[in-house]
Amino acid sequence: MKRPLILSFLALLFLLFPFASFGKGPGPDYGDAIVVGSIGDASTLIPMLASDATSHEIAGLIYNGLVKYDKDLNLVGDLAESWDISKDGKVITFHLRHGVRWEDGVPFTSKDVLFGFKTIIDPKTPTAYAGDFLEVEKAEAPDPYTFKVTYKEPFAPALSSWGNIVVLPEHLLKGKDITKSPLSRHPVGLGPFRFKLWKTQERIELVANKDYFDGRPYLDGYIMRIIPDPATMFMELKAGGIDWMGLSPIQYKRQTNTPFFRKNFRKYKYLSFSYTYLGYNLRHPFFKDKRVRKAISYAIDKKEIIRGVLLGLGVVATGPYKPDAWYYNPNVKRYPYDPQKAKRLLRECGWKDTDGDGILDKDGRPFVFTVLTNQGNSLRDKTAQIIQYRLKQVGIRMKIRQLEWTAFINDFIDKRRFEAVILGWTLGQDPDIFDIWHSSKTGPKQLNFIGYKNKEVDRLLVLGRRTFEREERKKVYFRIQEILAEDQPYTFLYVPMALPVIHARFRGIRPAPAGIDYNFIRWWVPKDEQKYIMP
């Protein structure tokens, strides 16, 4: 007689327990939405046609690639479960996940990848990303879950190029003009979120994909609000209108330390994928001699620039990579602030102040040059002023000129009409920097506009592209960094920090070398703190 009672009691417990643990247990809860502020609107949500960060941010939540980067910048499988690389490095075979479906229920297969590949190399497709895919000799889809590419030459960056740019739903696009496809305004994807609505220049809304192959996101929704003015955006943040935005160094340091902010928001910082540099036109007689470039590097106090311009929120750059990447070489030659050494080096090259006007001269020519930078970037402007002040102390006069971006690029950089520039590069996750440093890239419109030529660097850049094995690649890029540090074709200045601020109710955010958004689908909000209900 007693047993059934206990059983029913247990059954009752089981009925009650799940609900009880759901509310108060330590595990993540589902629900709520995040509102993100963005300065610019997206342009198109077909990834291969877009070239702006906002479009890629949204499309990245809707489409997946064959591979992706994990939090430590290692390539891992995404839609591909695994891949094999042939011994000669020319053939990559991807093994795709089974059971993944597009939003409309159609299964995802290797045909979709093949279609995306054919579209991107089609001359009629206006894409900026065809370059990597033109190295492909042959692409095949032998069965629905195998995709095989053969390259003309082994090409290590190739693996990472199979990201979400090149996976498209064939059944919706085949035989149609991709530039006029409705998918550009209403994408159909297979990623963690699904498209809901896009009001031009106002907002874009996404909802969680409950059938996502890697487990649905904890958040129910993602809303991007377009607010062009940064000051307005900051006020919207304070008023609760947005949950996530990027801060400027001054906002991070000085305007977000109130008790209100500490209670309602969490600030994060991590090294951004970019660096700022002073680049020399190496064809110019002043800068041909590397001792002069080294002297300038010694004369500039980079820590002072970071304190003054970034309020300490950055680190000294020693080469073309950010310091927490696996391919960063920490043991290269450094140029700490040392004006005496700078003066000595300049004297060695024949630069002396013969007429006593405070400016060095050589063969009757004073050391005066103009640095160009783009208008409207106050960080670069301040950097230029600090450098100007320091160079004056070693007897070099530097003038500063600011130019509107398009005019700057078209009339000065492309025509090589510059002496020195202050600019920045945004970094990819792959260490390949062939386009910026190889001597074959010094032609018009190409990116080695300073005219850097070094035979060993050329050889290593090619080798780096042919090597797949990580430790081998690391050696190659370590050596390149040593040479660049020795040659100082740029004075590498600083790597700024990204400074996102996010509402305190979001949990599970863990900064890593890849940033914070790599695990976005695992962010969550406890039930009792949830703010929005997505329909």
Added chain:
Amino acid sequence: MDFFLWLLKRLLALVPTFFGITLISFFVMHLAPGEPMSIQADFNPKMTPEMRQRLRAQYGLDKPLYVQYGRWLNGLIHLDLGRSFSPDRRKVWDKIRERLPVTILINVLSMILILVVAIPLGVRAAVRQNSLFDQVTTVLVFIAYAAPAFWVALLLMLLFGIKLDLLPISGLHSLMGYDSMTTFQRVLDWSKHLVLPVFVSAIGGLAGFSRYTRSSMLEVLRQDYITTARAKGLSERKVIYRHALRNALLPLITILGLSVPGLIGGSVIFESIFAIPGVGQLMWSSVMARDYPVLMGNLVIVSVLTLLGNLLADIGYAAVDPRVRTGIQEGD
């Protein structure tokens, strides 16, 4: 009949003017350095020279400028403004159409606000010239005129949006729950969002318009017929609002007509600050991106508005003031 003949002449004169405007804008626009692909292609390591050529050919930029203008003109005659050069490749007219209503709404509201406030203000200041009221409004109006709109906007946001928490800071309507609101609630929601943008966009005009009214009114009050009206024993109210104001408003018609194109062009600042998806922002971004078709589309609309504004001012003038009409006839 003469009036219609005159109108027809005026209308016909608009046609060459319009094409002249498009021709000059088209060529001036191409003088600016850079091309539409600059944004996509400059400093992009993945961009090869062949791809750049390909894109140029797709946009038709490899053709000589007069061919490009001819193509564009041909489209215009067929009422086709072409497709945008931005990656979305949408039709220019679609892009403009979805943004036009909100820009026009805000500007019309602000124009009404300007008229409703500025005219009585100007009249009072003129009637009591050099009084304390006149001097105080002069100072206030000049302060408002001189204050940068974006700065005023930010201060108002800080006051009403954060300190007092009365009004929303930016956008057109609430983010959540808007879909489930009743019509009345929606109107209320929109109104709350529009208060600050309309006010900020009106400030500059308010100052200008009240000054124009004041000076025009001062002029009229010195006329003999005002003395006559007073001598007839009319009440001061009647003298001012019936006899003086009607005549004082004449020059304002011209100014009103001229401010029609500003309905679109002048919106960039407050649209950016209040995050309002209007035509001003579209125009600004198409200039920065060298998106020639969108830019030309906007210019067509602005120049049509300018010409119409001028025409309306002329018609209004002719309708209100018989001297204009008869003057033209006598002159012929």
